[in-house]
Amino acid sequence: MTGFYTLFYKEVLRFWKVGFQTVAAPVMTALLYLLIFSHVLEAHIQVYPNVSYTAFLVPGLVMMSMLQNAFANSSSSLIQSKVTGSIIFVLLPPISYRAFFLAYVLAAVARGILVGVGVLLATLWFTQLQFVAPLWIIIFAMLGGGILASLGVIAGIWADKFDQLAAFQNFIIMPLTFLSGVFYSIHSLPPFWQQVSHWNPIFYMIDGFRYGFFGISDVSPWQSFAIVTTCFVLLSALTLGMLKRGYKLRA
């Protein structure tokens, strides 16, 4: 247990020591999105009845920031320690693969939630938010963060150089998050793209998360919960399998 706790603490301390880069900067980026999109679209779009576009946008931005930062934390920590060779310090001790997985994932979720809370607090100046079903907010934040953190572990282990990790982030994670209904409801899309969106698991994370704020969503929160939970279980199993085999970590 001490091994797990120490690894978790080390991972949290790692991002906390560079908090401007890992927490403050993503909050700032999300605020810029909010300022630009709400300024341009506030008067033109109302996605849900009685919900302003700015209010609609905030949960999406919060979730997007959480997901991207959860991914960034586990993936960058692993690739950095692999490239510098300091990964040996966590491979030599008697830390089980489960403790390894939990520590990296929970620390990444912690960073995601810290950034998410930061974005939420900062955006409270701009709009009035409702919190209709807070439990759904917490559930989707944890599961979404957990999924992207697991993906970060997979990408960090798989990538041999920063270039490969950047490709994973820019060609998989970014399109999935941007095309998941952060800025719009998928009902505003043509039927084909609506169908495509239903294959994007991040759509369900954001839709379920948004339900927690407004009590309205594109699909039922229970459906989103089932899909997101299934994704989390599958990805966790895959990550645990990789760690157990020592894939790319133990020759």
Next chain:
Amino acid sequence: MTSAILVQQVAKRFGAVRALAGIDLEVRQGEFFGLLGPNGAGKTTLISALAGLVRLDSGHIEVMGCDVVADYRNARRQLGVVPQELVFDPFFSVRETLRIQCGYFGIRQNRESDAWIDEILANLDLTSKANANMRSLSGGMKRRVLVAQALVHRPPVIVLDEPTAGVDVELRQTLWQFIRRLNRDGHTVVLTTHYLEEAESLCNRIAMLKAGRVVALDTTVNLLRSFSTHALRLRPAPGALLPAALLSRAENKDGVWSIAFDHYEEIEPVLAELRAAGCSLDDLEIGKPDLEDVFVRVMQGKEGVAA
């Protein structure tokens, strides 16, 4: 008594390269054991297998009776490894690094663990750098921290993979003083190094590896005896000739004659013969057996020594 390290029929391939080709080795508790060999001989692969960083194709390894695969958690608790590469985590100070490493091994931070960290820092001359960030340290200092990291959990078996590569004399002396003390206190030490004089002065027993096989394994004293002898080196004055009785025993290299001997009593008869023949000398010295000689002979030859 349980072996500190037991290696049985260990084999490992990396693609077409056979890194370990069926190694058998036992390191007894309390030994200062040398693992020598040229680059690519398999030393680091063997250490990595010991530490669970490399998965074996066949064979098995135990550390203090714990199988490194089946009982890997206990095996790793018994082992402290100083890696060959100069690696560090740039986010933390020296003290944070050591406390974190302690925690990885299941040791909660308390007064006792902090006192041990302070002791390690003092013994490795790191006290003044305890709160410095790892990035700000010189190469030699970083090497000391690596040694400290391997010792934080007080492992009974310490493996040092070329710990003095590229470091100054002062660190070497400080380091060996501390490691010798740990060895005296009962810790088993396994050392790989390319500095053979270090191995000769520190190790009780030595294994030499070549192409993934153990080609020599014996006590340092026996290896020196088997492969190297004392030699009386003579440089005759210009025009002086070595007496015929000595010529049959002597080897000439660059004008210096070497006469091998096992015991110092054999020197006097040689000098007597030189005096009798009126052979005056420009220079005379006694060469002691050294490990470099042994190493070169073992690596060049096909013979093996095992004990």
